[in-house]
Amino acid sequence: MATGRNEGPGQAKTLLTQMRVPCASPSSHLHRASQLRIIQAIHLMGRETMRGPIATLGSMLLLAACNFSADAQNHDAKPSGQNGSRAFEVGSFDKVALGGPHNVVVTVGGAPSVRAEGDLGIIDKLDIRVEDGELEIGTKKGFSFKWNSDKSPVTVYVTLPALAAASIGGSGDMKIDKVSGDRFEGSIGGSGDMDIGALQVKAASFSIAGSGGIRAKGKAESGDVSVAGSGDLSLEGLEVQRTNVSIVGSGNVKARAMQSADISIVGSGDVELSGPAKCNISKMGSGEARCTG
Secondary structure: OEEEEOOOOOHHHHHHHOOOOOOOOOOOHHHHHHHHHHHHHHHHHOOOOOOOHHHHHHHHHHHHHHHHOHHHHOEEEOOOOOEEEEEEOOOOOOEEEEEOOOEEEEEEOOOOEEEEEEEHHHHOOEEEEEEOOEEEEEEOOOEEEOOOOOOOOEEEEEEEOOOOEEEEEEOOEEEEEEEEEEEEEEEEEEOOEEEEEEEEEEEEEEEEEEOOEEEEEEEEEEEEEEEEEOOEEEEEEEEEEEEEEEEEEOOEEEEEEEEEEEEEEEEOOEEEEEOOOEEEEEEEOOOEEEEOO
16 A cells, blocks of 8 residues: 655755865775765655755765765776785774775674785785774875776675674675664675675665665565665665665656555655565655555
């Protein structure tokens, strides 16, 4: 069952005005603060009135492009043609943040460890550290990565006891085997891809600013889903009891809910919701929301 209304931004504008910051390296604290504000603003877009959505979306995506492509201002780090591996010494952490075009494989369950395999010239330019409980996988200052292939010449393997959050800034790929606990947050700024094999949490939150993609399977009591741009969220294999879905732009969301679903669309985005949840739909633009029941 679906009900509908038209509405759109207010408090989101306040957050967006706070994001007038210069471009920063994907691994910098300035970049991370901006990314968090983008995600907060995306969530608010679906909960407030819809006046002026186009200007708001433009600000969001312009800032995302600034922050997540800033490494283009640096010197190119080119593959050396010699392969090898390197282990990085790290402390404890429960969050993983990738800034750059690399492949990251996360294994949950085990002592904290980080190992990079692939081209030694690229590995040498990696900047991997733990800050405030978050593993940051980035690039040494003054360098950026470019190569003539869709596949990164380096894969970073991460092991940790439990995972509370994962984020991608840029075009990297992250594969996570499983997540359990009270809460998990997954976010992408850019064109990266995140894949979660098995999720078992009370509350799940997923956000995309850009053209990235997130896939997840499992169960959660509640789910918060937000897209600003053309990103895709494939969550039909993730069963939640209650969900909030917000799209600003041309993004697509597939999800499954059992009890209730609040859906907000500004633009040409599409939402396809399966399951018996009661749907409350608000939209502005040519987007569509389908609750298949």
